Amino acid sequence: MAIDQCQEEGILERLRTVLAGGGLRLTQQRLSIYRALEASSAHPSCEDLFQSLRPSMPSLSIDTVYRTVGTLEQAGMIRKLVSLDGVQRYDANLAHHHHFVCERCLGVSDIVWDAFDTFPVPESLAKWGTVRSCQVEFRGVCVKCEAPDRMSGA
């Protein structure tokens, strides 16, 4: 409990500081949305966030979720992922990592690959422009989708 409390205060403090730096206010909605993103590793969409927060915040509206993820993204607190379908997903994990995308369920898992990160980028890239970042995207079928199709309850 003490540890969670510590982390929680860290998040709150960090959010407040970053937001204040941009002249932005720390609201209940922003805190809740950011906490939900921090706690999830499922790269939720706005709709996902809305649905998961609704029980505890009945007055929350979906457009606030959209506005807030935009705000948090511009503030550099979260990152927008590239999308395979037409839905934007977000990630509060800012540490450098790669992605494994399941082509069947479209779920995204974070992958750490240190060996790659020290691999030199091709010099031919220079002619295209200045590289700021570099991320590997693996595609395939995740273990859940791979499992033989049983009755969901079995």
Next chain:
Amino acid sequence: MAIDQCQEEGILERLRTVLAGGGLRLTQQRLSIYRALEASSAHPSCEDLFQSLRPSMPSLSIDTVYRTVGTLEQAGMIRKLVSLDGVQRYDANLAHHHHFVCERCLGVSDIVWDAFDTFPVPESLAKWGTVRSCQVEFRGVCVKCEAPDRMSGA
């Protein structure tokens, strides 16, 4: 001219074969849309394709473009790209390659990186599922956007 003619017949033949294999017809619209995708390296969106084909096919409708790229994608003739904004882009270049995405203009360039393609993937991936493909996405600023902002005409 003879060479273009050859390629052209190759495309036509290949399209016809692939479509026929799926019980699909080779129509003027499908041919034109596929040709436009083959000829472009700019990874056009449906709207881009529609605009570029309209002069030569005034009766073409945008929904046919949407249906056709879906058809071509399922037939395995073209590939859908991941998107940074909310717009889907397509690519007829099926050869394995990577991408350099300009964060300013959102343009996508194809990158060949043989050295990477033989690099072993991390073994920890196995626990997530079966990897089917693997692509590197570089992000940065392209040379065009990097150039000092001059008058566009200068």
Next chain:
DNA sequence: GTAAATGCAAATGATTTGCGGCTGG
């Protein structure tokens, strides 16, 4: 107190779909 944020509802933009007429095989 006051500017900024929220909730509501209507607008927008991309993409999809139902349907009657058209057309490739």
Next chain:
DNA sequence: CCAGCCGCAAATCATTTGCATTTAC
């Protein structure tokens, strides 16, 4: 001929925006 395809228009889905009310600072 006839199933599949096209163009049209209306529908849908994700996301954005204008505006009056509420709230953090």
